[in-house]
Amino acid sequence: MLSLNAITVRLGGRTILDRATATLPPGSRVGLIGRNGAGKSTLMRVVAGMLEPDEGGAEMPRAARMGYIAQETPSGPGTPFETVLAADTERARLLHDAETSSDPHRLAEIHERLNAIGAHAAPARAARILVGLGFDEEMQQQPLDSFSGGWRMRVALAALLFSGPDLLLLDEPSNHLDLEATMWLENFLKSYRATMLIVSHERDLLNNVVDHILHLKQGKLTLYPGGYDAFEKQYAERLAQLESARASQATQRAKLQDYIARNSARASTAKQAQSRAKALARMAPIAAVAEDPSLSFDFPSPAELKPPLVTLDMAAVGYAPGKPVLSRVSLRLDPDDRMALLGRNGNGKTTLARLLAAQLPAMEGEMNASGKLRVGYFTQYQVEELDAGDTPLEHMGRLMKGATPAAVRGQLGRFGFSGPMATQKVGKMSGGEKARLALALITRDAPHLLILDEPTNHLDVDAREALVQALNDYGGAVVVVSHDRHMLALTADRLVLVDGGTAKEFSGSLDDYTDLILGRTGDGAAAKEAPKRNRKDERRAMAQAREQSQSLRKSAKAAEADIARLEARKSEIERAMFDPGSATPADAERPMSALMRLLAEISADLAGAEARWLEASEAVEKAEAA
Incomplete structure (x- = not known):
């Protein structure tokens, strides 16, 4: 059991956690959620003992072992396999003692304990975890210093999972993972028998793994039973x-x-x-x-172009002459396509995205694109390269040279940067705000094709949902690379598998691909024979349903405003009838018969407004349920 007792944390004069209190049941799997900047990582650091709170604290049983990934990634000449094995400190210590001890009784105790903890099966278990996170046999034996920071974070995650703590703390574990590794992690956590506290914005993980949601809002904690949909x-x-x-x-x-x-x-x-x-x-x-401006995404739809937008015919692409990353790629993109690129990191998804964006030329074969094609290409590098000393208004103004100030502010307003938010310094913005700004910048000229490479990394659950709706309402084509399965399921109607040095259509569904990755369909034959859902029609239907729902909500709101106005007028007339001294001068001069006629008219109008409100409210409920 983990108890969070009236935890208060103040940073820079601002209260982040305000007597936050909750009790996590033993063995529970808890998803910690909240808006960007709410203090989720701060709370995790308090639980992990890395931050001393101003008041209160976290308590857990003394004998329980806690596991948390430190911010420093592992490095040095050691290999991922060696690093993961070393994470089981008890096993490492016992093996060392077995080599150095000459006491037969002590040796018997050591071997008995090694058998009890399954030490001999540990290498196979470590290898399985590393494979699940994307490390093939060759990569497991390479020095850590040869890997990027993202891959070293995977090693740290593998070591944590291998160590098997009683309380597992995971802060955005899928941020450095591709879709395939995210699927494996979710499957692994389902079978992990320990108490978990997971910060995540992955809706599928929050639905499939956790059994409680711990909601952090305005410094307070509220525990809800069930997964994210139930919350x-x-x-x-x-x-x-x-x-x-x-x-x-x-x-x-x-x-x-x-x-x-x-x-x-x-x-x-x-x-x-x-x-x-x-x-x-x-x-x-x-x-x-309050309405949250961080949920604002509104992609300007482009003028129509005749299909196709882009065609690839046996194209090859790469970085070094004569060494293509992908070959024999034949694809066609039409104006209303929604394409998801699948495949493990390193297989060439970003390379293909850059080819489609005309940032890389075709080394072989042909690539043809419409001469009027405008492309908006989003990557994490754009988020990181924003000038911290400039404002959104300055960033957009530089790119929209010649545009009126109203047009510049209008584009920023589509993404929630209106009023003071347009003039705040980028350096003071959250990761989610920077991602929204980058999306606003790349769509300033209403591109015909949006290419989004991991657009959700800095977005919380609500912001991701808003992004999904904006993409479904957008009038151009979309190519997306993401580890967020929920977003892919709701936006993509074409799946392209980038694997084995080429890219080909995957004719099954995303669920079929999940089964294939997790080894539930053998060679994937079942996935390839699966019927393809008509996602284009579904997407159009969803957009129409949202439009209808918005119209109905406006009708309900208008009727509600009429009710408030008519009730106020009714009160004025009744005051004039029964207390003339407090009536308005105009009403005070009216004879009683005129006031009675007015009251009857207002009462009839009020009954009509109430009927309209009731009808619109019921229609909204039915539309949203559908």
Whole structure:
């Protein structure tokens, strides 16, 4: 069991965690979620003992072993295989003692313990974990210093999983993984028998692995049973209750204010008015649910081009002369295509993306593209290369030379950078905000083709969902590389497998590909025979449903505004009828018969507005359920 007891952390004068409290049941698998910057990594560092909180703390059983990946990646001449084996410190110590001890009794104890912990099977287990994370036999024996930082982070993850702690802490474990390794990790964690606390924005992992969601918001923690879909439903119900309470309170406040205004001056009712004024002062306002600008993605749709946009005919592409990374590639991209590139890191997905973006030439074969084709190409390098000292307005202004200030701000506004957000320094922005800015920059000229290489790395779950909707509403073609299976399932209608030095259409579904990767379909024959879903039609239907739902919500909101206006007018007329002294001058001059006619008209209009609101609200519920 892990107990988080009133943890408070203040950094730079800002309260990150505010008496955050929760108790994790023994053996539970908990997904820690929250918006970017909410303090998830800060909480993980407190639990791991790497950060001393200002108040409170985390408690777990003394005998429990905790595992957490430090920020420093392993390095040196050692190999990934050696590093992972060394992570089991008890096994390493016992093997050393077995070599140095001459005491027969001690040797018997050592070998008995080695058998108990399965030490002899450890090398095979270490190799299986490394293979799952993308290391073939040859890579397992190469020095760590020959790998990039992302691959060394995989070694650190493999070592952590191999060590088998009682409490497993994982902070965005899939950030350095490709889709295939992410699938393997998810499958591995399903069978891992220990308490887990996982920071993740991967919806599939949060649905398939965890059994509780720990939501961090405004420094507070709330524990929900179930996976992410269950949390989303519970949280939506909670927000609806909050909004209902806020509306009810607003009505009550209006009645109190009305009573105070009408009765404060009268001696007979002054005390009651004072009492109500005190009640009004004690009533803590319930804040409305604020709209979040970080959920804003709106890709400008381009003018139509005749198909095809791009064709590849037996094309080869690479970096060194005579050494292509990919060969014999034949593909066609049309204006409404949604293509996902599948395959392990290092197989050539980014190389193919760069060929489609015309950043690399075809070494052999042919590549033909429309002369008017505009391409927006997103990579993590663009996020990292943003000038920290400049603002979004300055970045966009440099690229949109000659455009009016309104046009520049309009493009930024599509991605949530309006008002003060357009003039904040990039260096003070979160990773998610920088990713949104990079997307705003590459789509400034309404490209016909969007190529997105891992666009979700810095985005939380809600922002990823907003990105999915924006891509489905976008009028151009999309090519995406991502380890987010949920996003691929909702946006891609074509799958292209980059493997074995070439790229070919994968005719099965994403689920078929998952089965293939996890070894559930043998040679993949079943996957290749699987019927292909018509994702284009599904995507169009989803976009139409969202458009209809938005229209219905606008109707409901308009009816709600009419109800509020008519109720206020009804109250004014009733005041004029029964308390002429407090009525408006215009109403005070009306005869009683005119006031009664007005009241009847307003009451009829009010009944109509309420009927319209009820009809629109029911239609919204049906549309969203569908």
